[in-house]
Amino acid sequence: MRMDGCPAGSGRAMRLDPFALPVRFSASDAKTDGYLREVELHRSCVVVRRSLAGMRMAVSLPIAAFAGVGLRYAADAAGLIAVVLAHRDPGLTLPLFVSCDADEAVAEWRAWGVSLRLQLLIDDGEGWHAPFTQLGEVRTGEVRPRRRRRSALKRRRPSILLRRPRGELTDATPVHRGEREIVARN
Numbered sequence: 195m196r197m198d199g200c201p202a203g204s205g206r207a208m209r210l211d212p213f214a215l216p217v218r219f220s221a222s223d224a225k226t227d228g229y230l231r232e233v234e235l236h237r238s239c240v241v242v243r244r245s246l247a248g249m250r251m252a253v254s255l256p257i258a259a260f261a262g263v264g265l266r267y268a269a270d271a272a273g274l275i276a277v278v279l280a281h282r283d284p285g286l287t288l289p290l291f292v293s294c295d296a297d298e299a300v301a302e303w304r305a306w307g308v309s310l311r312l313q314l315l316i317d318d319g320e321g322w323h324a325p326f327t328q329l330g331e332v333r334t335g336e337v338r339p340r341r342r343r344r345s346a347l348k349r350r351r352p353s354i355l356l357r358r359p360r361g362e363l364t365d366a367t368p369v370h371r372g373e374r375e376i377v378a379r380n
Contacts, residue, residue, distance in 0.1 A: 210235075210290055212302070212309035221289055233288055237310065240279070255286070262313035263290070263306045264292065264322055265299065275299040277306055280315050280322050 210217055216236040223231040223244060231244035240260070242253045264280035266285075267273075277291040277299055291302040309313045315322040327334045 212290075212305045215309065223285075225285070235279075235288075242286070242288070253286075255281075257310055257312065260286075260312060261322055262315040262324075263303060263310060264315040264317055265303045273372075277303045279310075279312075280317075292361040 210219060216234060218232065218234050221233050222229055222232045226244040226246055227248065228245065228335055231242055234241040234243075236257075238257055240255050240257065244251060244256070254304055259281070261267040261282060263282045266276045266278055268276060273294055274292055275294070275296055276289055281287050286340045291299065293299045293302070299341060306312075313324060314326070342374045
């Protein structure tokens with residue numbers, strides 16, 4: 195992936211910003227004449243321009259045509275991690291970010307997923323799959339306990355009762371049967 199002759203992601207100034215779309219960049223393509231393709235990335239569509247056997251072409255795809263934003267580990271290239279715009283056709287998969295730092299790559303992966311409103315995917319060598327279980331656009335998982343902070347029920351019961359241990363009757367608990375109750379009265 196290149197921008198203005200410099201590899202994208204080589205410095206902070208050349209990084210593709212997911213929140214400053216539309217963006218135009220060049221990506222490598224081994225099947226084209228100049229081994230480069232020009233990519234225009236908008237929030238709603240992607241335009242890929244390339245030349246194949248002397249014939250220039252432009253392919254316009256809606257963002258919905260892509261499977262999602264993928265995270266791919268390149269084992270052959272010195273531990274590089276790539277964030278790509280994943281498509282079912284590997285020829286239309288577009289690189290967005292490449293780095294050796296895993297934390298930085300994961301942050302970019304999440305940012306691109308939020309910006310393009312696409313599903314986050316991971317390439318495990320056998321294909322793309324979702325790392326989280328989802329129901330549509332909603333992530334599913336274990337239910338978290340309800341926070342009482344801004345709830346309407348907060349004022350009904352003091353929160354100290356949630357922290358106090360519950361009392362239990364045991365054999366050692368004294369029970370006074372048959373005794374008169376002493377009540378102090380004024």
